[in-house]
Amino acid sequence: MRHDGIFRIPTHLPGVASNHVATMGAKAYDLSRMVLLGLPVPPAFVLGTTHCRSWYREPDPYRKGLSTLLAEQMCWLQSITGLEFGDSCKPLLVSVRSGAPVSMPGMMNTLLNIGLCDSTVQGLLQITSKPRLVWDSYRRLIQSFAELVFGVSPQPFASALEALLTREHLNRPHELDIPSLFELTQTYLQLFAGLTGHQFPQNPHDQLETAVQAVFSSWNSSRAVEYRRLNGIREDLFTAAIIQQMVFGNAGGASGSGVGFTRDPDTGENKLYFDFLFDSQGDDLVSGRTSDSDADRLFSAMPATGQELAAICAALEREFRDAQEFEFTVQDGKLYLLQTRSAKRTQWAALRIAVEQAREGLIDQQEALDRLEGLPLDDIKRLRLSLEGEPLCKGESVGIGVAIGSLVLDIDSIRNVSSKGGLPVVLVRENIFTFDSAAIALSAGVLTTQGNRTSHAATVSRQLGKPCITNCGGMRIDLDRRVVEFGDQLLPEGTPITLDSNTGLVYAGKAEVVVDHPKEWQEEIRRWLVPL
Incomplete structure (x- = not known):
């Protein structure tokens, strides 16, 4: 599972996850624990925090060897998935996510749909038979690459999308038909070239290497630095980079993306608290750029998913012994977990959750007291x-x-x-x-x-x-x-x-x-x- 700061997370993991959270990062470590529980997690490999440290402190030698390192690990991921990264017939697409030893929600970069280009588009069309999925994913990649790699403002892309929606008399991007999404993708390619001074990279391996470096670079982004200052997080922890097989919530039909809490993070009530958006990717929700939610109709449209989420909540709390926030994607009716972490909560909720989990026997009284240490218990209101x-x-x-x-x-x-x-x-x-x-x-x-x-x-x-x-x-x-x-x-x-x-x-x-x-x-x- 581990080799020179590299970790592998297959779909089935025997034994017990070793606690390498300092080098593996909390997100990747928790993914491995979910795999051990038998929960559905897409396979991934992880460049641990030591790689990010080397990227900063030994930039020239590390960056020279990065492409070879990624190619070696990608061979393993290809063997697990049966797909091939950069292949024009059966292309493997991946996400590249950050994951520090301490949770820093949304403070570092995530890039999705890595591996899509003009040649792999045709292969993805062949294996999915879903042109909407393909063109929607491609246009998303182009925009995120411009924003996160080149620092381009999202406004030109948002304006192009809004103009197309207005022309077609539509309200949401998922309502666009296939020709419109193809047109939008071509517009985004032109915007990318004009705004960055470069053509969009058509080599998937170049995309991957650049995405990993964008994740490492985001450790010292202004928002990450400010978050660490506000929360007293050390500067020398660094982040891991998680390269994971893509699953597509924007596949139409019985597909979508969601964020859930095993308990209400505001009040602490023991009930599922979540948002879900059909035909979307996770960034649509966690970025805050959408106000829509299909949570109310998820269970009526897909009742089995409601039962699965309830079982997942119970499994996560048994394993992690605390309320969890988790991100998930449903692709063609199959649910995948992409992350779990201890839920951020109000002080009111923190008190209620600790007391009620002790009553339930999930934790003992001492653990509940330890969890509440530092909270002004008499002043909670x-x-x-x-x-x-x-x-x-x-x-x-x-x-x-x-x-x-x-x-x-x-x-x-x-x-x-x-x-x-x-x-x-x-x-x-x-x-x-x-x-x-x-x-x-x-x-x-x-x-x-x-x-x-x-x-x-x-x-x-x-x-x-x-x-x-x-x-x-x-x-x-x-x-x-x-x-x-x-x-x-x-x-x-x-x-x-x-x-x-x-x-x-x-x-x-x-x-x-x-x-x-x-x-x-x-x-x-x-x-x-x-x-x-």
């Missing part, structure tokens, strides 16, 4: 409104509680208002992304017109204890005038505003609040601490 007036709009809640503060539209305004004292601030944006972690940390709460409750940025808000409301479509932001429109009502920047993340409702002004305490669980913890 939830704010709610004493009276509810007429709301400005309603969105989707992330976290619990109430945020009251001056409406601000960017981080410069946050710093300006904060320097003058007075009310805290509420950040109002079209959307938030992981590179906004500094702005989120400085705000009392966050309100967005787009996004969803399971995106990486939403996870950061929840972890920081910031009430957040996403997908609030009833408002419009006018940056030129520095105002936010809620129907006929205008709120200039600096106006007090109240977010009720318990209900997803937004109010003008400063609302009166009531404080709730989780007395039942607090008292149970106190009983545990009484000497026998």
Whole structure:
């Protein structure tokens, strides 16, 4: 399984996963544990954190040998999958993902669909008979390569997509027909050349090597550095790179991508909490660029998947002994797990989960106490409104509680208002992304017109204890005038505003609040601490 900092994750793994989390990275280590449980995980190989360290500290010798190293490991992955990377008849496509020893959700790069080019397109068409899948995956790869490798803004690609949707009188990309997706792919190839000054790389092996280096480079991206600063994570841990066989949630029909939590990360309730989007790839959800969700109709359309998810939740909690956040893809009705990690949660949820898992016998009381160490147990609380007036709009809640503060539209305004004292601030944006972690940390709460409750940025808000409301479509932001429109009502920047993340409702002004305490669980913890 391990050789010179290289790890292999087959579809079946005998024995017990060795704890190489420091060199394997937490994501890859947890993938290997899921394989041992018999859970469905696509095969992968891993360049451990020592490779990233060498990439930084010995750049010339390491990079000279990288292509040979990848080719050797790709031979193993080809033998497992029965496909061949770069082949024009039966092409293997892979994802390249980051994976540090400590979870850093969305802070480093992930590239999907690596291996697609003009020649392999024909082979993928032959083995899938799904031209929509092929052209949709190709156009996604072109855009992500431009953004993550060359630092190009996503806006030109988004504008081209929006123009095509408008022309065709459609709302979502998955509604585009095959000729339109082919046309969009050609447009993206032209944009790539114009914006980067290079033709899109047509050699899959060059794509792979470049993608791995983009993952290593993202360890020192500004958003990753800021996240490590906020969370006290060491700079010398480095990241692994996980090269994994692609599975396609954008295969149409009974296919899609999802993010789930084994328990509600806001309240701690023992129920499946998830988002799912048919005919999509995982980045559509975790990036926060989509506000859509098909979670409500997944179980009616695919009841067996609901049963499988329930079984997966139980298996994950038994193995990891904690609430988990997991990412999954369904391709043609078959579910695959792509990641699991300890769920980021509110303090309220942390207390409830620890107490209830101890009651269930999943963990003992000492483990529950150890997990809660550092939390201000007596100060855990939830704010709610004493009276509810007429709301400005309603969105989707992330976290619990109430945020009251001056409406601000960017981080410069946050710093300006904060320097003058007075009310805290509420950040109002079209959307938030992981590179906004500094702005989120400085705000009392966050309100967005787009996004969803399971995106990486939403996870950061929840972890920081910031009430957040996403997908609030009833408002419009006018940056030129520095105002936010809620129907006929205008709120200039600096106006007090109240977010009720318990209900997803937004109010003008400063609302009166009531404080709730989780007395039942607090008292149970106190009983545990009484000497026998």
